[in-house]
Each structure stands twice: as C-alpha cells, then as structure tokens.
Amino acid sequence: MSSLTRRTAVFSTALILVAASASAALAQKKYDPGASDTEIKIGNIMPYSGPASAYGVIGRTEAAYFNMINEQGGINGRKINFISYDDAYSPPKAVEQARKLVESDEVLLIFNSLGTPSNTAIQKYMNAKKVPQLFVATGATKWNEPKEFPWTMGWQPNYQSETRIYAKYILKEKPNAKIAVLYQNDDYGKDYLKGLKDGLGAKAASMIVAEESYEVSEPTIDSHIVKLKSTNGDVFVNITTPKFAAQAIKKVAEIGWKPVHFLNNVSASIGSVIKPAGFDNAQDIISVAYLMDAVDPQWKDDPAMKGFDTFLAKYFPDANRADGGVMVGYNVAQTLVQVLKQCGDNLTRANVMKQAASLKDFRSSNLLPGIKINTSATDFAPIEQVQLERMKGERWELFGAVLSGEIGG
Template sequence: MPAFDWRWGALSAALVIAAATSATLAKGKYDPGATDTEIKIGNIMPYSGPASSYSVIGKTEAAYFNKINAEGGINGRKINFISYDDGYTPPKTVEQARKLVESDDVLLIFNSLGTPPNSAIHKYMNQKKVPQLFVATGATKWNDPKNFPWTMGWQPSYQSETQIYAKYILKNMPNAKIAVLYQNDDYGKDYLKGLKDGLGTKGLKMIVAEDSYETTEPTIDSHILKLKASGADVFVDLSIPKFAAQAIRKMAEIGWKPTHFLNSVSASVSATMKPAGFDNGQGVISAQYLKDPTDPQWKNDPDIKAWNAFLDKYYPDANRSDAFVIYGYAVSQTMVQVLKQCGDDLTRANVMKQAANLHDVVVAGLLPGVKINTSPTDFAPLSQLQLIRFKGQTWERFGDIISSDVSN
C-alpha cells in the first residue's frame, strides 16, 4: 500500500472546500416563492362574473410562461404560475390573495385585475411586503412609491387617458355638451376625475349630465336614456366591456349619435365592438398604446408575426381579435424582463428594485415609439397613448403619440 502524501491530501481538501464555497456563492438569494429551480408567481383574474371578458389575460399569461419554461425558464428557473378566480368581487380577491401569499408562498402577485379588487388587497400586500406588481388597472393610486412601495401599475393611468380626451374635446369641440357614464367605484371615479381635471374650471360647465352604474346591474339601458335626454352631443363612456357593448347597442337603437369616447380598457374588438354590432360602433373614439392585431397595417409586422407564432403553439384557441390577448402578451414580457434583471437575487425587495429600474424597455406589441420606463420615484411604466377611431371592423390610429403627462 503506497504511503499517503499529506501534501496531496491537504490540496485535495482545499479544492473540496473551494468547490463547496463556489457552489454556495452560485446559489441564489431567495425569499418564499423562489428556489434554484422555480419561481412561483401568483395571479387573480375574474374568470367568472361581470368582468369575465378580461379572463383571457390570465390565460394568455399562463401560455406565455409555458413558452418561457419550454425555452429553459428564466436564469434556469421555471415559472410556476398560480392563477385564481375572484369573480371581480373584492372580498373574494382578499381571500385569494391570502391563499397565494400565506398558503402557496408565491414570490409576488402579478397583474391581478381590476381597481376594486386590487384596492381591497392594497394595504395587505404592502404590510406583508409582497410585490403587487403590474396590476391590471390604470388607477392613478398605483403610482405611489412613497406610501405603497410594494405596488406598481403597468398601463397608462386612467386619469391621464381622460385628460387627453378632455384636451381633444376642448380643442375640437369647444361648445360641446358632454354626458358621462361611469362605474360607481374607484375605477370609474378615477377616470371621471381625469376628465374633469383635463376640462378645467371653464370646461366643467360643458358637462350637462353624469350618471353612474353598479356592476351588479343587468343592463344600463335606463342610464343611456337618461343621458340622451340631457341633450348632450358628446358622450364619454367610462365602463367595462359588458356595459360598453350595451351602451353602443342602446344608443343605436334610440338613434342617439353624439361624438362617442370609449375608455381604452373597453376598446377590445371581440369583447366590446363585435357584441355591440360593428355598424353601431362606427366613429367611436378611444386610445391605445398596443398594436391592434386586427389592423391590416400590422399584417407583416415582426411583433405581430411573433405573437401569432406564439399563439399557434401555446394558445391556439385564443381569439386574435381580442385586444386583451396582446395585452397579456406584452405585460408578461415585462414581468420576464424584471425577473431576468433580478439574476440570482430573487428576494421580494430586489424584485421591486428591478421593477423600479426599467429604462426604455421595448416589448413586442407596443406601438412604435412607446417605451417602458420606471424609477424609484415613478411607478408608472407606460405613459404614452395614441387616439384611435373605429372604422369598419377595426380601429384606425390618428394624430401623434401623446405623453399622458398632458399637464406639462
């Protein structure tokens, strides 16, 4: 038996220690919901109830994360996407958020939908210090990093959007008589505030009628009749798709033909315009920041080609005329970008740090010139819109890309 060489033994031990140390350094820094192999992402969607037309967003996101996983995941980690139904009912949202955070141990909740549902879990998520990231609502209050550092929106804010409509009305229809319909909650009131702020003290006199509806109402026909009776020649409709479609149909039925502004979250061809009847929706004005896949101008666009290829493979049943599908596609890319920037530091604090450091990020599906930017003091990733008008069976863009910071 050969003699043991203590020098080789010491060297071997040193190599083993070095390897172990290197392995330790290579391992990630984690909070609940993240490991060397997995990232758990929570989500809450209205798969049932009055806002169920938005549910395709959650289905698109699940499909996109399946694509990412099939391609090797993010920095070697697979996404475990856990999505629950809340029926657009805030108490149910609270229940599902608690389940995701306290039972499923997700790293974060991503793109949960709706202003009332997200408002119900706003304080809870910040108390728990769990990211409530890229919420699917344009309420202005999501951009409040000082008081709610764990919550961030994604789309342009509702107030900014209606300020743009107000400026358009003041410039092009200075003698307008405006009627407004809005949802009686934070979502509708946020849109309404933006409109009034945009009109200013003088412009406020242009509003001759405003009415609100509850999401529990089966129809808004009576509200449309009431607003028509005001004599308004401009109608600003701040409702979700189900009621937006009802409004367009009823207006055609009673022969009311004001200049019609429709909030962008209801500008889906399949969820609003088709159910309303294409003939009934001609000339409706809205705003967008995403490419409309039904618009012929994008037929050979690389983004839309890639989007179609993605749907062919991972979500073949998707309705490609539904704007919410490309919304889900774009916001999912933003989430992936943040997680890539996190590297091996998958703590909740670092997720928010990276989300607050997005600089001129372009994701497939955004209109040319629209970029994602955030900072530690600005939690509004998107702030640009373009006006669109419904013609035929699709939307046509007009005017320039407008920054939603219209007060400057």
C-alpha cells in the same frame, strides 16, 4: 516541515478554497418564498366569472405564454409555476385569494391581478406582507405611489392621463361641447372622471351637463343611456367595463342619439365589445391605444405580429385574436419575464421590485411605435403614452401623434 506535513497543509488549503468558493456561489443565490433553483411561483387573480368575465382571457393568455417560456427552458433555468384564481370581480373574494396565494401557496409575487376595486382591497395587505403586487391589470392612478405603496406597481397607461387626453381633444375640437358622462360607480370609474374634470379645468362645471353612474350588479344600463340623451349632450364619455360598454354602444344607436362618443381604452376590444355591439353602431367612436391591434392590416407583416400569431397557433389556438385582452396578456407577460431575467439568481421580493423599477426603454413586442416602458424608484408608471384612434369600418384607425396625459405636470 516533512513532505507529509507539507502535503497535508496544501490539501487543507485547497479544501478551504473549495469550501470558500462553494459558499460564495451559494451566497450569490438568494431566494424568498416562491423561488428555488428550479421554480418561480407566480400568483394571479382574474375575474374568470362575474360581471367582468370578459377580462378572464388575459389570465388565460398569460398561462399560455408562461407555458411557452417553460418549454423554451424557463427563466435562468427556472420554470414558472403560474397559479391563477377567480375572484369574480368581487373585492372580498380577491382578499381571500390573495391570502391563499401568499400564505398557503407561498408565491414569490402576485402579478397582473385584475380590477381597480379588487386591487384596492388587497393593496394594504400586500404592502404589509412586503409581497410584490406587480403590474396590476388596472390603470388607476394610485398604483404609482412608490413612497406610500412600494410593493405595488401598475403597467398600462393610467386612467386620468387617458381622460385628460380626451379633455384636450374636446377643448380643441368642440369647445362648446355639452358633455354627458356614464361611469362605473367605483374607484375605476371615479379615477377616469377625475382625469376628465382636471383636463377640462375651469370649464368642467359648465361643459359637463350630466354625470350618470351605474353599479356592476345592474343587469343593464339602458335606462342610464336614455337619461343621458335627454340632457341633449353632444359628447358622450363612456367609462364602462366590456359588458356595459357593448350595451351602451347598442343603446346609443337604438335611440338615435348621435354624440361624439369617447370609449375608455379598457373596453376598446373589437372582439369582446365592438363586434358584439355591432360595427355599424360603433362607427367614429374615439378611444386610445398603446398596443398594436391584431386585426389592423397595417401590422400584418410586422415581425412582432407574426410572432404573436405563431405563439397563438402553438400555445393558445382557441384564442380570439380580435380580443384586445389577448394582446394585453401577451405583452404584460413579456414585461414580467424581462424583470425576472434581470433578477438573475437574486430572486428575493425586494429585488423583484428593484428590477421592476429599473426598466429602461424596454419594449414588449407589440407596443405601438414610439412607446417605451420606463420605470424608476420614483416612477411606478411603466407605460405613459398612448395614441388616439377612431373606429372606421371594422377596425380602429390611429390618428395624431403619440401623446402623454401629463399627470401632475
């Protein structure tokens, strides 16, 4: 072989090696619609208007958080393009917005869409399209069904676990209680009610003296509260969204009804519910928490709370830090960022779900001590622990141990 032929052969081999290594590098990067070398497109649906508009702050907090992440260089070099639409807490509108996000905007996933009725309306569509419906902003128990709905996952503690915990507390502290229940007449309200009944077991039929439901279209629930008081219930389980929760707290005080009052976690925000209802009216109400309360002085010097305040000062200065929705948005956004980091350069929808189902003892910054996020291929319920709290003065006071509602166990 002449020296020229030899050089040509060496050169050809080098070219082949370069081409092979380049294609291997390219092969490591996998993208579905909504992902590229520079961008990750995330969809979101929130009730910025309508009867549940108090929750809109969650979406605004997430937008601010992703702005911060982008300013810091993004995730694995990619910027988040966060597209958030209003559905006014209307299921038909949610369907319209989900289709727009998936088919027109071509997002990689829909993240933290809010409301049990809205998410129920889009669940079959999202799973048929094989697009992640990830960390939905509702605690309905149905989001933990990986076999039937492998593209849908919850985030917050589930509703049935929460009311099972209230039931255990009632059975221990007030075994002869007469329980009056107010609940929203939809999947969200019925899920909470089921947990309460399951937790009370055989005693549910005798202990629950009244079940009163309301529609989200009603302007006020005052008449329902008056009716419940007339049953002589001495325990009131208040399963309502923020607007109606504030109305209920006010009306209970106004008519002089003094039951032991349980308020579901989704309406335990001091900023959007307790303060508007009046602190005097809310004393001794019991709820549960899984995140630090930004107005609780015990966290004042906690590094995680200082981080939260630094974030608000720079990226969301208009936020009401007493609004629990701000804390929720801040922490659920961190959880999504963790999942996307774990995805690396494999930004397929299937890998997003795989990584979301592979969280091991992850802690977003403001979870209460002892609470961790864990998921697996058979467990799509990231947060399964809470702690009881009672309204004292102008803040919630935590009490008792970290608890689990033990669904199915």
